[in-house]
Amino acid sequence: MKKGWQLVSRKFGLLVFILVFIGGFKGIFGPTSLYVGVFVLTGLLMFKEMPLGVSLKRQWLLVPAFYGLVTVVPYWLTLVFPEFVKLFLVASTVLIILLVLVRTLQYQSYIPFLMLFALNQQDRTPIGPRLVAALVGGLVVVLVAVLYRKERAKNWPDSLEKAAFKPSLQQNQSLIIKLTAGILCAYLVGQWLGAVKVGWIMLTVISLTQPDLALTRQKSGQRLTATVIGLLVFTLLFLVLVPKTYFATLLIGISYAYMFVKTYFVKMIFNTVNALNAAVFSLSLTPNVMLVERLLFVLFGVVVVYLIGFAYRYFERNLTHQTA
Numbered sequence: 001m002k003k004g005w006q007l008v009s010r011k012f013g014l015l016v017f018i019l020v021f022i023g024g025f026k027g028i029f030g031p032t033s034l035y036v037g038v039f040v041l042t043g044l045l046m047f048k049e050m051p052l053g054v055s056l057k058r059q060w061l062l063v064p065a066f067y068g069l070v071t072v073v074p075y076w077l078t079l080v081f082p083e084f085v086k087l088f089l090v091a092s093t094v095l096i097i098l099l100v101l102v103r104t105l106q107y108q109s110y111i112p113f114l115m116l117f118a119l120n121q122q123d124r125t126p127i128g129p130r131l132v133a134a135l136v137g138g139l140v141v142v143l144v145a146v147l148y149r150k151e152r153a154k155n156w157p158d159s160l161e162k163a164a165f166k167p168s169l170q171q172n173q174s175l176i177i178k179l180t181a182g183i184l185c186a187y188l189v190g191q192w193l194g195a196v197k198v199g200w201i202m203l204t205v206i207s208l209t210q211p212d213l214a215l216t217r218q219k220s221g222q223r224l225t226a227t228v229i230g231l232l233v234f235t236l237l238f239l240v241l242v243p244k245t246y247f248a249t250l251l252i253g254i255s256y257a258y259m260f261v262k263t264y265f266v267k268m269i270f271n272t273v274n275a276l277n278a279a280v281f282s283l284s285l286t287p288n289v290m291l292v293e294r295l296l297f298v299l300f301g302v303v304v305v306y307l308i309g310f311a312y313r314y315f316e317r318n319l320t321h322q323t324a
Contacts, residue, residue, distance in 0.1 A: 011259040015252070029133035032125040034278075035116060036071065040137030043067075043112035047141055048148040053103025053168075056146055064138030066097055070117035071134040075127045083191075090187050091180055093117060098176045102168040105175055111206070114183070118202035121190065174211045174316075178308050182209050185304045200275070200294060204301025213309045220302045222265040227298045230272025231291055238277065239287060251277060 018041060025037030043063070054062060073093045077086050094114065101109045116134075123130075169176075182205040190198025208223060210216045242250055258270045276290055 011256065015256050015259060018255070019252075025133065025137070029136075030129045032123075033130050033133035035119045035123075036067070036130055036133045036137055039112045039116040039119075040067065040134075040141060042115075043138075043141040044144050046109070046112065047145045050107055050109065051104065052109055052145075053101055056142075059142045059145065060139070062100060063142045064135045066100075066113045067116070067134035067138040067141075068131060069093055069096070070113050071120055071130050072127065074117065074120035074123060078122070078124055087184060087187070091184055094180045094183050095176070098172075098179060099169070102165065102172055102176070105168075105172045110179075114179075114206050115203060118183075118186075118199040118206060121187075121199040121202065172211070174312060175209065178209050178211075178305075178312055179206065181312075182206075182304050182308045185308065186301060189300055189304065198297070200297035201301045201304070204298050205304055208302065208305045209308070213313055216305055216309050219264060220305060223268050223298060224302060226265050226268030227272050227295060230269045231276070231295060233269065234273045234276045235291065237273075 021041055022034070022037050025040070026034055029036070047063075052059060052063070070093065073089050076089060081089075094117075097110055097113050098105065120130075183202055186198075186201040186205045190201055204223065208216055208219050210219065237250060238247065254270065254273060258267070258274075261267050261270060272294065276287075276294060
């Protein structure tokens with residue numbers, strides 16, 4: 001019983017910290033920095049426990065640079081550039097992050113950066129405040145990482161050193177190829193659709209892409225089912241049952257409950273509800289349109305991941321057969 005209460009109080013303390021951090025981040029850098037704040041917080045919570053695979057000295061440069069890169073490049077994509085230039089920018093951004101973090105890709109160390117990259121798509125708000133927020137946020141992430149694990153990280157191999165880079169690249173090459181190709185395809189589909197929340201396609205690709213195709217299949221089925229359930233839950237809670245005056249309390253309750261969730265399937269239900277809440281109430285987008293787009297974009301993302309996975313397996317088998 002005592003341990004149970006300790007867990008409840010610890011999770012509540014974390015929720016308070018998250019709310020204060022995001023509120024303070026928005027207060028300092030403005031409301032357009034919301035997504036930056038969310039993924040700075042994600043990086044902060046991840047990297048205080050998990051090394052990035054590069055030396056702490058290099059992190060002072062690389063982490064702010066990554067946050068800045070995934071903020072600036074989507075802004076450039078909104079400008080008038082030839083399509084091949086935009087594709088080069090997308091591929092280069094993804095590859096730079098994955099190759100530098102190659103040592104820790106199995107721990108999904110790329111998540112804070114690539115997911116922020118996805119959500120920054122089609123963002124035409126002023127770049128200045130968001131870029132400053134990204135750079136400062138990156139420094140905060142490194143500072144917390146240094147304070148939490150300076151001693152533990154001393155002997156961690158630096159993936160940028162040749163001896164560590166080559167074996168890590170061989171181990172993770174399938175994930176690097178699939179993620180890069182998948183994000184490129186998601187970007188092209190988003191450009192073709194021309195919709196507001198095209199980043200949802202990228203998010204699905206980033207979330208579902210795995211080195212093992214069997215695991216991708218399992219997660220894809222769970223993701224689609226959880227999305228449908230999440231759409232129903234959002235509709236019932238926010239559009240039918242609960243008055244708007246109680247939305248803030250309801251959101252806090254949902255966020256608190258999410259902290260106790262461990263399974264991927266249930267997490268995706270909560271993620272769907274939270275994503276729709278951000279789109280409909282924070283960005284003032286039309287609920288019915290967002291409900292349909294969420295389902296379609298997740299479906300598009302699943303299709304992209306499947307196509308990339310099967311294509312990679314086909315070429316891998318052919319190459320193995322030719323060299324045998």
